[in-house]
Amino acid sequence: MKTLIYSLRSMAIALRNAIRPPTTEGFGYPERVRPERYRNSFALVHEPVGPDTPESGPEEACIGCRKCELICPSEIIVVTPAGKAVSPTTGKKRGYLESFILDMNACIFCELCVQVCPTDAIVMCQEPTAPVFFREDLLLTREKLYANEHQRTPAWATGAKLVDMQDPDKLSPEQQAAKDALAAEAAAKKAELAAAAAAAASAAAAEAAEPALVSEVDKSASEPPETPAEGAEEVN
Numbered sequence: 001m002k003t004l005i006y007s008l009r010s011m012a013i014a015l016r017n018a019i020r021p022p023t024t025e026g027f028g029y030p031e032r033v034r035p036e037r038y039r040n041s042f043a044l045v046h047e048p049v050g051p052d053t054p055e056s057g058p059e060e061a062c063i064g065c066r067k068c069e070l071i072c073p074s075e076i077i078v079v080t081p082a083g084k085a086v087s088p089t090t091g092k093k094r095g096y097l098e099s100f101i102l103d104m105n106a107c108i109f110c111e112l113c114v115q116v117c118p119t120d121a122i123v124m125c126q127e128p129t130a131p132v133f134f135r136e137d138l139l140l141t142r143e144k145l146y147a148n149e150h151q152r153t154p155a156w157a158t159g160a161k162l163v164d165m166q167d168p169d170k171l172s173p174e175q176q177a178a179k180d181a182l183a184a185e186a187a188a189k190k191a192e193l194a195a196a197a198a199a200a201a202s203a204a205a206a207e208a209a210e211p212a213l214v215s216e217v218d219k220s221a222s223e224p225p226e227t228p229a230e231g232a233e234e235v236n
Helices: 002-018 067-071 112-116 142-151 159-165 173-222
Strands: 040-044 077-086 093-103 122-125
């Protein structure tokens, strides 16, 4: 009897799902909406264009410090610095990059390489990595990384922003606004107290000067008038 009940229940479930509309989606149709903080793939960037940018164009931001290579937990980054040379933009010596290899086969997308970059030279991109047939195609070389700068949309985060977010003393916008309001109120109260103290000091100085003035007047009134000296001729 239990077997019959289970069989009827299974047939009911099958019939109910047979007439239900499909819940699956075809691959790529419609295009998937990805969250704002989605990040995938990488790109190397150049310095922003400014009034001091040479005619040859903006120079590479990477200085070949190898911090991204040293911090990578998967050890998929290999950086070869090219030594130091004089920058045409600043006129000072700086490091340059000879080669950069990033193996996407083993990347865990921890974004530590972006966080430690002192010049914000490496960023992650919002577009997913395109499917390929060979593993060698997932090796991002220096040329591919600089091509991604223009072919892909960079993610919101840079090294400077990520480090700033981890500041333990950093406040939220609401907390910062409240702190600024309290500081402004304290400054206004301090100015008010300073003005009151100045007015009190001025009044005390005036009160102290008034008895001295009265004593001078009394002294001049009590002094006898000067008498002409003996033998002095009277002037008509």
